[in-house]
Amino acid sequence: xxxxxxxxxxxxxxxxxxxxxxxxxxxxxxxxxxxxxxxxxxxxxxxxxxxxxxxxxxxxxxxxxxxxxxxxxxxxxxxxxxxxxxxxxxxxxxxxxxxxxxxxxxxxxxxxxxxxxxxxxxxxxxxxxxxxxxxxxxxxxxxxxxxxxxxxxxxxxxxxxxxxxxxxxxxxxxxxxxxxxxxxxxxxxxxxxxxxxxxxxxxxxxxxxxxxxxxxxxxxxxxxxxxxxxxxxxxxxxxxxxxxxxxxxxxxxxxxxxxxxxxxxxxxxxxxxxxxxxxxxxxxxxxxxxxxxxxxxxxxxxxxxxxxxxxxxxxxxxxxxxxxxxxxxxxxxxxxxxxxxxxxxxxxxxxxxxxxxxxxxxxxxxxxxxxxxxxxxxxxxxxxxxxxxxxxxxxxxxxxxxxxxxxxxxxxxxxxxxxxxxxxxxxxxxxxxxxxxxxxxxxxxxxxxxxxxxxxxxxxxxxxxxxxxxxxxxxxxxx
Ligand code: BGC
Numbered sequence: 316x317x318x319x320x321x322x323x324x325x326x327x328x329x330x331x332x333x334x335x336x337x338x339x340x341x342x343x344x345x346x347x348x349x350x351x352x353x354x355x356x357x358x359x360x361x362x363x364x365x366x367x368x369x370x371x372x373x374x375x376x377x378x379x380x381x382x383x384x385x386x387x388x389x390x391x392x393x394x395x396x397x398x399x400x401x402x403x404x405x406x407x408x409x410x411x412x413x414x415x416x417x418x419x420x421x422x423x424x425x426x427x428x429x430x431x432x433x434x435x436x437x438x439x440x441x442x443x444x445x446x447x448x449x450x451x452x453x454x455x456x457x458x459x460x461x462x463x464x465x466x467x468x469x470x471x472x473x474x475x476x477x478x479x480x481x482x483x484x485x486x487x488x489x490x491x492x493x494x495x496x497x498x499x500x501x502x503x504x505x506x507x508x509x510x511x512x513x514x515x516x517x518x519x520x521x522x523x524x525x526x527x528x529x530x531x532x533x534x535x536x537x538x539x540x541x542x543x544x545x546x547x548x549x550x551x552x553x554x555x556x557x558x559x560x561x562x563x564x565x566x567x568x569x570x571x572x573x574x575x576x577x578x579x580x581x582x583x584x585x586x587x588x589x590x591x592x593x594x595x596x597x598x599x600x601x602x603x604x605x606x607x608x609x610x611x612x613x614x615x616x617x618x619x620x621x622x623x624x625x626x627x628x629x630x631x632x633x634x635x636x637x638x639x640x641x642x643x644x645x646x647x648x649x650x651x652x653x654x655x656x657x658x659x660x661x662x663x664x665x666x667x668x669x670x671x672x673x674x675x676x677x678x679x680x681x682x683x684x685x686x687x688x689x690x691x692x693x694x695x696x697x698x699x700x701x702x703x704x705x706x707x708x709x710x711x712x713x714x715x716x717x718x719x720x721x722x723x724x725x726x727x728x729x730x731x732x733x734x735x736x737x738x739x740x741x742x743x744x745x746x747x748x749x750x751x752x753x754x755x756x757x758x759x760x761x762x763x764x765x766x767x768x769x770x771x772x773x774x775x776x777x778x779x780x781x782x783x784x785x786x787x788x789x790x791x792x793x794x
Contacts, residue, residue, distance in 0.1 A: 345729040347736050349791055357460070357747030358792055359421025360414060360769065361705045363467035363511065365397055366756040368427065370404035374442035377433035379469035380479065380520075381759075384527030393762030400763075401754050401772050407450050410779070413770065414753060415457040417785055418792035422459045423704060423749050424450065425467035425511065428492055431499075435474035436491050444499050451503050461504055462749075464567070465496060465550060467511040468520075468527070475528045480521060480539035483621075486546060493550045497557035505561045508638055508704065509550045512569040513543045513597045525760055533613070540614075541621045544600045548632035566601075567638030567704045570594050572687035576648035586647030593645065594691065598637070600630035602695045636746070638704030639692050642676075644684030671723055675709035675765045676758075682730040689738040689745055700744050706731055707751035709758070709765035712782060719771045719782040728784060750788070754779065 349358070365381045372378070385396035403410055414422060428435070430443030447463070454461040466489075470479055474488055493509075519526035522536035530539075551564050571593050575586040591610040599607055605627055606614040618627075646662065663672075663679040672680040685706060693701060708727040712719045732748065739745050755768035763774055769785035772778075781789075 345733065347733060349793075351736055352739065352748075353746075355746065357421050357702060357749075358419055358788075359423055359460075359462065359747065359749040360419055360753035361423040361749040361751050362403070362425070362753050362756065363464070363469075364425045364427035364430075365467070365469040366752075366758075367401045367403040367424075367754055369397065369399040369402040371396075371398045373404065374430075374446065375433055375440040376427065376430040376443060378472045379427070379429045380472055380475045380527035381469050383472050383475075384529055387529070390527075390529065391760055391762045393764055395757070395762040397757035400757050400774075402777050403754070404446065406777065408453055410754070411450070411453050411457055411459060413779060413781070415459060417769065417781070417789045418794075419788070420458070420460060420792075421462050421506075421747070421749060422454050422753075423462040423464065423508070425464040425469075426496055427469055428466065429469060429471040431495060432471065432492060433473075435471040436488050439495055439499075447500065451500060455503060460506060462506045462508065463496070463500070463504060464508040464511050465493060466509065468516045470528075479528055479530075480517065480542050481530070481535050483538070483542055485542050486549060489546045489550055490553055493553045494557065497554055501558045501561065506563045507554055507565065509554070509564070509566040510543070510547050511567050512640060513540075513547060514593065515569050517543050518592075533616070537614075537617050538621045540596065541617045541626070544597060544606075544630045545626060547597060547601060548630050551632040551634055563635050565634050565636040565638050565702065565704075567640055568594075568598055568692070570639050570641050570688040570692060572644040572681075572684040572691065573647050574644060576646050581649040582647065585649035589645060589647045594688070598692065598695060600627070601632060601634070602697050603631040604695075605630075633697055634699075636700035636702055637692065637698060638702050639688055640705035640751070641685045641688050641703065642706065642708070643678040644681040644687065674727075675711050676761070678708075680708065680727055680730070682727075682734045685731050686734040686738040686741075689735065689743045690741070693738075693743040693745075698744070700746050702747035702749070703735060703745065704747075704749050705751040706748065707767050709767045712755075712766050712771055714771060714773070714780055717780065719780050721782045721784050724769075724782065724784040725787050728787065 365379060371382050384390050426447055430446065431440060433440050451461045517539045520528055521530045521539035524531040547566055554562055554564050573586045573590040575582040587610055591607040595607040599605065606617060608614045668679050674680065689701060692698060708724055710721055710723045712721050735745060735748055750769060752767045754770050755766040755772040757763055758765040769782055769788060771780040771782055
């Protein structure tokens with residue numbers, strides 16, 4: 316039996332226990348209710364343009380780096396692309412109605428830069444602007460709060476052709492784009508996020524080349540990091556000056572709490588280096604601490620080679636909130652050559668982690684990690700409010716008689732939410748929680764195989780089936 320089958324059979328077995336239980340009883344077992352999080356706590360789901368929209372060349376949209384990358388040979392493990400995907404572009408109205416029926420109040424989505432500005436800058440595409448007008452208006456009609464992210468990784472390919480994030484001109488490009496979205500949607504949108512996980516898109520896209528645009532090496536990485544850190548602050552400043560009255564502004568960070576594998580000095584130091592890279596790299600310049608060069612001396616090169624006078628000051632901005640996105644904690648260990656990240660399936664198996672605690676991404680389920688990460692980020696100076704803007708898990712779901720029983724995902728959410736609540740009780744100003752994700756969707760270089768949704772998507776027929784985890788939230792969030 317391979318891992319997938321093992322998880323499936325565990326899931327099926329657990330499913331047979333899960334089904335007959337009244338959902339209300341499960342909440343009692345979970346040990347908390349929605350009220351415990353407080354009346355103003357924001358409950359939402361998160362999505363991203365390239366992962367759900369499809370319509371990749373409709374109504375004037377130009378290709379993004381992800382269109383190019385997914386069409387390239389062997390970049391996506393399954394050979395798929397998101398040309399059509401979930402087809403949210405055409406199904407947004409019924410999808411949002413479904414979201415409303417699940418009792419969520421917040422819809423997090425991202426704006427597709429190449430839909431709005433097909434040339435990256437210059438002439439705006441009215442049809443693209445109108446698409447998000449329809450999404451926003453539909454949210455408002457249903458009583459959902461629209462929470463757009465400006466950038467969830469789909470840079471217009473035309474801008475990548477000029478160097479993308481490695482080109483300092485990206486500051487001007489992004490400023491123009493920010494002004495356009497503020498002007499187009501600022502009358503109705505009150506909550507904004509600027510970047511989605513800068514660490515992930517710079518590292519995966521410009522250092523190791525696993526994600527679009529597939530570039531590698533420090534000569535790409537260091538300028539991409541620096542320009543991203545500048546944009547991260549600059550775009551917030553623009554939104555605040557364009558929308559002084561209404562905006563609740565934030566930006567998001569990936570995070571993974573680091574633990575050394577052994578207590579010996581060299582492993583502790585290795586874990587610290589990994590922590591600096593994974594967790595500190597983008598939040599510290601934002602709060603005015605500069606890059607973590609104390610722990611990662613190679614970052615000094617940024618200051619020597621790519622920074623201009625005044626940049627350290629320009630990287631600062633006081634957002635109204637920060638979003639943290641957490642999936643797993645990481646165990647750090649010093650190896651002979653380089654520090655090793657112990658977060659993958661291989662390491663989990665070696666540590667005899669049971670199969671039902673390893674997700675379909677190979678990530679170990681580690682609920683206390685989210686509490687630790689919340690505390691770590693809350694400790695920075697000037698952090699006013701935190702929202703968990705993504706958290707969730709992929710498991711190999713199946714439709715059986717029109718239902719999807721996903722007890723492992725239900726358990727995942729119960730356990731992580733319990734830890735978010737604990738962090739809140741311990742004083743972290745955490746004021747919202749968004750599930751990743753609403754729909755199953757295109758999981759970047761992994762293709763459609765890992766399913767993260769509360770709602771199952773049949774990619775052939777585009778049919779949506781609410782999973783048991785979706786029903787769990789529906790019940791949990793009931794007024
Ligand atoms: C990203 C999502 C992604 C999720 C699961 C986050 O890093 O923001 O786009 O699908 O993790 O891998």
